[in-house]
Amino acid sequence: MNTGAATIADRSNGAAGRPHGENYLNCASGWRSWLFTLDHKRIGVMYLAAILFSFFLGGIFALLVRTELISPGHTIMDADSYNRAFTLHGAIMTFLFIIPGIPAALGNFVLPLLLGAKDVALPRLNLASFHIYAIGAVMAVAAILLGGVDTGWTFYTPYSTTTSGQVVMVTLAVFVLGFSSIFTGINFIVTIHKMRPAGMGWFRMPLMLWALYATAIIQVLATPVLAITVLLLVAERVLGIGVFDPALGGDPVLFQHFFWFYSHPAVYIMILPAMGVISELISTHSRKTIFGYRAIAYSSIAIAVFSFLVWGHHMFVSGQSPLATVIFSALTFSVSIPSAVKVFNWLATMYKGAIKLETPMVYALSFIFLFGIGGLTGLFLATLATDVHLHDSYFVVAHFHYTMMGGVVIAFLAGIFHWWPKMFGRLFSQKWGNIGAVLVFAGFNLTFFSQFVMGSKGMPRRYYSYPPEFEIYHQLSTYGSYLLAVGLFVAAGVLLHSLLAGRRAPANPWGSATLEWQAASPPSHHNFDGPVILTDPYDYSGLVWDAEEQGFVRTAHEEVVR
Amino acid sequence: MASVAANPRYEGKHHLAHHFDTRRQQFDSHKLAMWLFLVTEVLMFGGLFCAYTIYRASHPEIFLFAHTLLDKNLGAVNTIVLLFSSFTMAWAVRAAMLGERRRLSALLAITLLCGFGFLGIKAVEYNHKWQHGFLWGQHFAYAELQDYLAGHGTDAATGPAPDPAADAHAAAVMAELDLAAAVTVAHGHDPALIPRNVHIFFGIYFVMTGLHGIHVLAGMIVIGWLLRRSLRGDFGTRNYTAVDLGGLYWHLVDLIWIFLFPLLYLIH
Amino acid sequence: MPESDRSHRPLPANRAVFGTTDTDSVHDEPGGGDLHPHPVPLWMLGGVFATLVVLTVLTVAATYVDLGRLNVWVALAIAAVKGTLVAEIFMHLHWDRPFHRIALLAAVAFVALFIGIAMLDRVTYLPDLIPGHAPGVQQ
C-alpha cells in the first residue's frame, strides 16, 4: 500500500477553460438539464432527493404505526389501516429507500470521483436507472393512493394472493424498482473493471469501491430472482397458475424460498455500502491508515458470497425441513465472521489515531455501537433453539431496525454529512450536526431497545393491538420514535441551513486522501480540472492543514517524509 | 460490399464518448455490461427452472402425463427454427465485423423472419391448448380433458398417441415412487387415470414458454432496430458493437430454449 | 488471429490481481486501444449449426430409449453440450475475455445453488404435504 504517486496525465481539461465558480450544479440550468442529464453527479443528487423523500414518506408511516401502538386497541386507526400502514412502511423503506439508498445516491456521486474518472462507464444506463426508479416510485405511490396493500413487505402467499388491495400494482412497482437496482449494479461493476486509472490496481482502490463492487455482485445475482418471484406472484394472483397457492396445489413454503433467496442477500445490499462508508470515514476522521486493508476488502466479497447461502434462516419455523433448517443455521454464522472482522479493523484503525469528532465521525461511532447490537442480536436469531421462540416477535423487529436504521441509515447520514461539502460546496454547523446525531442516537435506542424486551417476552410483530402487559414497552418505544423524528428533523435542518447559508467549503475539509477531494467543491462538470495525483487512499502524510483555505492541501508528495 | 466511405452517416456513428479514453475501453465496457445483463437473465429464468424442478421431482406423474398433451413435433421444429436463427445471427455478427453490409442486412432479415416463424408456431400450439382448455392452474378444464382423452385418444396429430411401452414405463415409475393411490396413473388414455393437479404442469409450461416468448419478442424488436440501422448503413468494421451485443441477447434466448425443449416436451 | 492474442498478453504487475486479463490493459495500449474484431470463420458457424441440429435429433431419439431415471440426465447433458457450443462459438466466449465466461458460469452456479437447496428442502418435507391437495380446482 505504500507506493509513489503516479499522474493521470490525460485527464486535465484545463481549469483555465472554465469560468471561475462554474461547477456541475450551475453549468446548465432548466429542469431538462437535470432530468435528462448524463452527469453521474446530477443523477446522484436527483437520486438523493428522491430517496430522502421516500425516507420521509416511510418515516411518516412509521410514526403512524408507532402512534397507533401507544395504547392497546384502537388509538388512531382500525386494524385494516394499521396493516396497510406497516406494510407500506416496510415496503417503502426497503424498496424505495434503503436498497437504492447508499449505492444510487452516494455511490453514484462518489464512485467515478473515487476512480479519478469523468463519469460512470454507462451514463445512459445510469440515467435510465433513475428514470426507472422514478416510474417504480410513482407506481408505488399510486398504489398507496388507490388503497395500499396489507400483505406485509414479505408478500407471503396465500395471504397475498387472496387479500384485496393493490397487490399487483405494488409488486409490479417492486419489479420495476428491481430493474433500476440491477442497472446500477451492472454500471458499477463495469465502471470498476474498466475505468480504473492506470496504476490503481484492485488493492489500491478505496474500500468504498470494494464495498460497492460487492454490493453490485449481489444486485446482479439476486435481484433477478426477486423479479421472477413477483412476476410469479402476479401470475398467481391474476391468472391462478398454481405454483405458490396451496388452494391450487401450489406450495407457499416454496414462495418463501423464492422471496428470501433475494431478500436475504438484499439486507447485505443495504449494509455493504454502509460498511464501505464507515471504512472511509473512520480512517479519514482518525487521520490514520485503515487497519487491515486487505481483510476489509476480502470480507466485503466474503459477505457478498456468503449472503447467498443463508436465506433459509427466515424460515426456521415455516415448515422448512429440519435438515435444511440445520444447514441454514450453520451457514448463517458464516456471515458473522467477516462482519466481525470489519468491526475489529475499524477499532484498530482508531487506535493511536488523531480522532476528530466531526459530525460524520459521530455518526460513524454511533454506527459501530448500533450495528454491534443489531449484529449480535442476529446471533440469537441464527441460533436454532432461540429463533424458534423469537421468530416473528418484536425481537426480530428490533434486530432489523438496529441493523437497517441503526446501521444503514446512520451510515447513510454519516456519508451524507461527509460528502455534503463536496456535493454542494457548503459547510454545515458541526455543533448542530452533532446535536442532531446525539438526538437520533438517543431516540433510536429508546424506540427499539424496548422492542427487544417485549419481543422476547412474547409480543408478536404485526399486531394492531396487544395484551396490556406490553403497554409500558410500547409507550417507551413510541416516545422514542418521536424523539428520533426530532433528531432527524434537526439533521435535515442543519443540511438545509448549510445549503442556504453555509460557509463555502474548501476542496478538502476533512483531510481525506481519496481522489474525490482533489476535485473542487463542488466539482466541475467534468469532475477534475487538473491532473489527478494518484496516491494511496489512506496515506494522510501528504495532507497538511491550510489555515487560509480552512481545509487540507496536498504538499508535493515526494517532499513528504514519513 | 458497398464501400465504407460511400455512406456519409457512417463516419459519425462510431464516436468515442467523452469519458472513455479509447474505443477499445468503450467497446469492452459495453460488452461486459451486456454479459452482466445476460447473467441477470439466466438468474431470472433460473427461478422458473427451480419451480419446474421442484414440481417435477415431487410429482413426476403430473409431468409424465401432461407432457403428452404437448406436440413434440412442433416443439422440435421450433427448436430447429431457433437454432437456425442463431446461426444466421452469428453469421450476421461476422458480416458486421467484416463490413459486409448487404449481407449483414440480409442475415438480420432472415433472423427476424425466424423469430416470426417461432412465434407463429408457438401461437399454433397455444391455440390448440386454448381450444381444449389445457390452461394454467385455475383455468384448466378437467372436464374437457376427459372428453379429449376419450375422443382424440387415437388422433396422433393433435393428441398423445397410444404407446404401450410408455404406458408400461409410466406404471413402473409410479410403482417405484409408491405415491398415494389417488395419484396412481398410467401414461395411457383411460380418463379415470388422470393424475391429480395436472394444471400445475400447464401453469409452469405457460409461464416458462410465455416469458421466453416475451424475450423472443424483445429480441425481434432489437433485431428489427439493428436491421433498420444496418439498412441505413450505420455499421462497419469499426462499428459493430450494437450487432455484437444484440446477437449475444438473441443467442441467450436460444440457449434458454435449448433447455426448455427437452424439459417440457421430451419427458420420459 | 493475431488480434486475439492481445487480450492474453501479460499485464503490468500491479494489475494482474484475480489472475485474469479482464479489465485492464486499456490505457497503456500502444495502438490507442482500437477495436480488434474477431470474425468467426463461416465453416465453423455452419459446423456448429449442423452439430446443434444433430444433437437435437439425438435428444428426441433418446426419449424413445428407456433409460429409467437416466433419461432426464441424458437430455440435460445433451442440452448442456448444445448450450456450451452456442456460448463458446456463437457468443464468442472462446475468444473473449475470461471474465465473461466466469460471469456466465457464476450465474449458472447460483441457479444451481438455489435449485439445489430448495429441492433438498422440498423433497425432505414432501411427506408432510397433503397429497393432491388443491381445493380451489375442480378436478
Next chain:
Amino acid sequence: MDNAAHRLTGLLPAVCFPFLAQLPDTFWMPSQASTTAREVDVVFYLIYWISVVFFALIVGLMTWFVVRYRRRRPHDAAQPAPAHSTSLEITWTAIPVIVSVLLFIVGFKSYMNMVTPPRGAYEIAVTGQKWNWLFTYPNGHISNELHVPVDRPVLLTMTSEDVIHSLWIPAFRVKMDVVPGRYNRTWFEAHTPGTYPLLCTEYCGVGHADMLTTVTVHPSGRFDTWLEAASNLFDTLPPAEAGALLARRLGCVACHSVDGAGGIGPSFVDLYGSTVATRDGKQLLADENYIRRSIVDPMAELVAGYDPVMPTYAGRIKDQEITGIIAYLKSLSRHAGGDAELETAAPAEPGVPTEVR
C-alpha cells in the same frame, strides 16, 4: 471430538446458569412452563452474556480510543502504528469462529429435541383459520382453547383452512407455522399447571392481533375429567346453550357479532326469522332451513353487502350441532315468536357473552 463437544456443551450452561432452573418471568423472558423453555433460556442467556462481553469490549475500546486519541489541533497527525498485524487479525477471526461453532452446536442440540417428539405423546390436532384456533382431541371433541395434561408430552399436528398462521406459546417457547395444504408438527411437555397465552404470530389479516387464546395446563389427573365434561355438550346443556358454545368453538363469533355490532358477516342478533336480502336480489326468510344451508353451503345464497368469505362447515359439523346453533340464533332473535323457554337460555361457560337474552 463428538464426545468432548457433547460434554462441553452439556456442561457449560449448567455451570454458567445454575439459577436458571425454574424461574418466573425475568427481565427478558416470560415464565417457564415447559421442559423446552428451560433449554431455550439457557441458550438465550448464553448468547446474551457472550454478546454483552463482546459489546462491552467494542464500545469500551471505542470510547477509550476516542477519549485518549482525540485530535486537539486540526493538523495533528496520528501516531505511528502498524497498518496490519497478521496474528491479531487471525485472532479476531478465530475467536468469532469458535463462538459461532459453539452457538450453532448448543442451538442445534436443543432444536433437535424440539423437533423430535417423544413416542407416545398425546396427540391434539390443530386447525388455524381466520381468526381462531380449533383444537381437536382424540375423542373428537373440539375446543377453542387448548387444554393439556401436565407432565405429559403433547404433540400438535397442525394445518390451516385458509392462509398461513403460526402457533406460539411464549411460556413454552414453542412456535410453528400452520400452513394450508400440509401438516406441521410441534410438541412440548408442560410442567407447571396454569393458564398461559397462545398467540398467532404469522400475519394473517385483519384479525391477526385477535387470534389469541389460552392454553390451560391441567394438574395431574384433572385433564381427563375436563375432557369428558367438555365433550358432552348436549348431555349437559340445553340446545341453545350448547349452540352458544359451538358458535364460539367453531369460530362463528369471530365474524358474526352477538351484540348487534357490525362484523365480517351479518350479526346473529335478530337474524332468525328476519327477511334477508341476497346479492342477486332475492328476499329470503331466515328460517331453520335457510340457516342450515348458510352453514353447510354458505356460497349458495350470499347476503347482500358481505364478501363471500365464510368457509363451509359441511363435514365439520353434526346435525345435532346445527340444531343447537339454530336454537341459539332463535334465542338471540326478536322474531323467534315467544319461545319462552329459549329466552332464559344463559351461557354457562365463562367468556360466552352475557348479553345473550
